[in-house]
Amino acid sequence: MWKYVLKRIGLAIFTIFIIIAITFFAMNAIPGGPFQSEKAPDPAVQRMLQERYNLDKPLVEQFVIYLDNLLHGDFGISLKTGRDISTIIGESFAISAEIGGIAIVVALIPGLIFGSLAALMRNKWPDRVIMFSSTIFVAVPSFVLATLLLLIFCLKLEWIPVWSVNNRNYILPILSLALYPMSYITRLTKSSMLDALGQDYVRTARAKGVSESRVIFKHALRNALIPVVTYMGPMTAYIITGSLVVETVFTIGGLGTKFVSCINDRDYPLIMATTIFLAILLVLLTLVSDLIYKLIDPKIKFE
Amino acid sequence: MMDNNEKFPRKRPFSLQMDLSKFSPATDEEKEQIVQMRESTTFFKDGIKKLSKDPFAMISIAVLLFIVLTIFIAPIIVPYSYQEMISVDGVRDRTAMNLAPFTYSVNEQAAIKSGEKIFPHIFGTDQLSRDYFIRVIYGTRVSLTVGLFASIIVLIIGLIYGSISGYFGGKVDLVLMRIVDIIYALPDMLMIILLAVVLDATLSQALDGTILERVGTNMISIFIVFGLLYWVSMARLVRGQILSIKENEYILAAKALGAKPGRIIRKHILPNCISVIIISTALQIPAAIFTESFLSFVGLGVQAPMPSLGSLASAAREGLQSYPYKLLFPSLMICLIVLSFNLLGDGLRDAFDPKLRR
Numbered sequence: 001m002w003k004y005v006l007k008r009i010g011l012a013i014f015t016i017f018i019i020i021a022i023t024f025f026a027m028n029a030i031p032g033g034p035f036q037s038e039k040a041p042d043p044a045v046q047r048m049l050q051e052r053y054n055l056d057k058p059l060v061e062q063f064v065i066y067l068d069n070l071l072h073g074d075f076g077i078s079l080k081t082g083r084d085i086s087t088i089i090g091e092s093f094a095i096s097a098e099i100g101g102i103a104i105v106v107a108l109i110p111g112l113i114f115g116s117l118a119a120l121m122r123n124k125w126p127d128r129v130i131m132f133s134s135t136i137f138v139a140v141p142s143f144v145l146a147t148l149l150l151l152i153f154c155l156k157l158e159w160i161p162v163w164s165v166n167n168r169n170y171i172l173p174i175l176s177l178a179l180y181p182m183s184y185i186t187r188l189t190k191s192s193m194l195d196a197l198g199q200d201y202v203r204t205a206r207a208k209g210v211s212e213s214r215v216i217f218k219h220a221l222r223n224a225l226i227p228v229v230t231y232m233g234p235m236t237a238y239i240i241t242g243s244l245v246v247e248t249v250f251t252i253g254g255l256g257t258k259f260v261s262c263i264n265d266r267d268y269p270l271i272m273a274t275t276i277f278l279a280i281l282l283v284l285l286t287l288v289s290d291l292i293y294k295l296i297d298p299k300i301k302f303e
Numbered sequence: 304m305m306d307n308n309e310k311f312p313r314k315r316p317f318s319l320q321m322d323l324s325k326f327s328p329a330t331d332e333e334k335e336q337i338v339q340m341r342e343s344t345t346f347f348k349d350g351i352k353k354l355s356k357d358p359f360a361m362i363s364i365a366v367l368l369f370i371v372l373t374i375f376i377a378p379i380i381v382p383y384s385y386q387e388m389i390s391v392d393g394v395r396d397r398t399a400m401n402l403a404p405f406t407y408s409v410n411e412q413a414a415i416k417s418g419e420k421i422f423p424h425i426f427g428t429d430q431l432s433r434d435y436f437i438r439v440i441y442g443t444r445v446s447l448t449v450g451l452f453a454s455i456i457v458l459i460i461g462l463i464y465g466s467i468s469g470y471f472g473g474k475v476d477l478v479l480m481r482i483v484d485i486i487y488a489l490p491d492m493l494m495i496i497l498l499a500v501v502l503d504a505t506l507s508q509a510l511d512g513t514i515l516e517r518v519g520t521n522m523i524s525i526f527i528v529f530g531l532l533y534w535v536s537m538a539r540l541v542r543g544q545i546l547s548i549k550e551n552e553y554i555l556a557a558k559a560l561g562a563k564p565g566r567i568i569r570k571h572i573l574p575n576c577i578s579v580i581i582i583s584t585a586l587q588i589p590a591a592i593f594t595e596s597f598l599s600f601v602g603l604g605v606q607a608p609m610p611s612l613g614s615l616a617s618a619a620r621e622g623l624q625s626y627p628y629k630l631l632f633p634s635l636m637i638c639l640i641v642l643s644f645n646l647l648g649d650g651l652r653d654a655f656d657p658k659l660r661r
Contacts, residue, residue, distance in 0.1 A: 015488040027497075141634075147634075245600055248600075266504070
């Protein structure tokens with residue numbers, strides 16, 4: 001087992017390295033340097049600037065310097081604002097992490113409940129309602145959902161105030177982030193729960209006279225959880241990319257908004273840093289969910 | 304019937320004499336007994352029959368056909384083009400901005416009064432006084448094309464890569480699958496954004512003056528990105544299918560009966576994995592449409608005058624309170640297309656997945 005864990009950690013580190021390399025070399029393939037503008041500054045000044053930021057060195061050496069800086073937590077500075085990128089990311093990520101974290105919980109718990117409910121009441125009206133709405137929600141892109149929620153609840157009905165620094169209302173952003181993964185988890189739980197309920201060990205448990213709630217929670221649900229755990233990785237990926245959109249729609253000053261605005265500003269160091277940061281986060285979360293998955297499912301053999 | 308004694312004559316232990324009556328050709332009566340009760344169906348026919356009994360799948364097919372027909376026919380009927388600003392009597396109509404559905408601008412109303420016929424703006428107009436209906440239609444066209452082409456690219460690359468990996472096995476398989484593992488671990492959306500940014504900056508110069516310029520750098524970078532990243536799961540799927548089917552007893556039986564490799568692939572391997580491949584290709588289309596609309600939202604979508612459903616919905620956020628219908632039409636279209644493809648995919652899986660058959 002430890003061999004497997006080490007192998008996975010090794011793969012994760014390698015993946016992160018690949019991501020950084022792709023990001024770095026792709027960004028450097030963009031023509032024009034940061035100090036080349038319409039009215040070219042004095043060549044001497046330009047040379048000094050290039051020396052200051054190591055731009056005169058060969059690309060591979062620049063990459064090594066960049067890696068070294070990254071390991072020290074130094075992402076460089078933003079072209080647009082001139083601020084230190086690690087502070088920008090640190091500030092804005094706090095808000096995004098809060099919303100994303102709550103969204104994961106909101107997606108997971110109701111998703112599990114609705115999914116099991118639909119499986120237990122198969123072909124009755126609660127099943128129909130749950131499956132109908134989850135089918136619909138899986139087909140709505142997050143920015144459409146976010147914009148519609150904003151339109152209906154903030155602007156038309158005026159139930160919930162529009163987001164501002166003083167009035168932080170998390171309901172709508174979380175809802176628009178969580179509805180898609182929630183519907184997905186519902187569908188996933190339903191099918192795996194139905195599968196588990198049809199298994200021989202459930203019949204055996206019932207034949208032994210085990211109480212129905214014990215059959216459901218101990219025997220069926222525990223086994224039905226396994227596919228849901230494998231979805232945790234893709235779900236965090238969805239929530240991270242979804243946050244780009246949802247934060248922009250609700251004008252929340254999180255990392256997502258920063259990312260979208262730096263793409264529009266073509267602020268290359270910031271795009272690079274944010275991509276790397278989010279990618280590392282994602283790789284680590286996927287690693288954790290994979291390890292949990294292997295831990296809870298004894299049937300999986302460690303390669 | 305023949306006499307029982309005659310059909311099974313008493314054994315004569317020391318005789319090698321054969322009873323020739325046993326080897327006589329079957330009579331018509333006997334032949335009839337082994338004729339099948341019903342016509343034999345092929346795998347494909349059976350799947351189609353099952354699919355036609357699934358109401359959701361049939362409705363989805365109808366909706367998709369309707370949408371496809373509309374996007375081909377509507378531009379012929381509607382006299383506006385997606386980048387044309389409304390004009391009355393050859394003069395640009397400045398009053399035709401942001402019209403609500405089925406309304407006419409002041410100038411148009413005057414023209415109608417003087418007996419002119421003006422085609423209604425079914426979905427109204429946008430802030431540059433372009434007919435919104437035709438823009439949504441073209442947006443659907445663009446989005447569907449992106450989805451279709453992207454999934455074809457994915458299918459081709461994945462099929463070739465996966466089957467090479469599956470057929471050759473051994474070291475080739477090991478190396479190819481390690482590469483897949485690494486690409487699979489990359490966060491796709493982030494890489495797509497990154498590549499779209501980079502390609503946007505680098506391609507625009509390279510494409511100047513070619514036919515591809517009209518398509519727009521962003522559209523091409525979407526295809527490149529799909530070609531680079533999204534084929535991975537298809538390759539895995541194809542490889543897994545081929546590997547598992549290769550090991551089946553009926554393949555061994557076919558080999559033992561002397562079937563040629565071509566026949567084994569055509570008759571035994573392909574029919575068994577084609578369904579799964581078709582389904583995941585069908586499911587790739589809504590995923591591609593989602594990705595495209597997401598990129599459009601972030602500002603990396605199709606080139607400006609050309610609309611896509613994503614860019615239309617994203618542009619509608621300005622003036623959302625006053626003109627909510629501008630958000631509604633493109634987003635409804637996205638939802639309808641994605642929903643239909645999802646339901647169709649579910650139906651296809653139920654109909655064609657041999658493992659689900661009982």
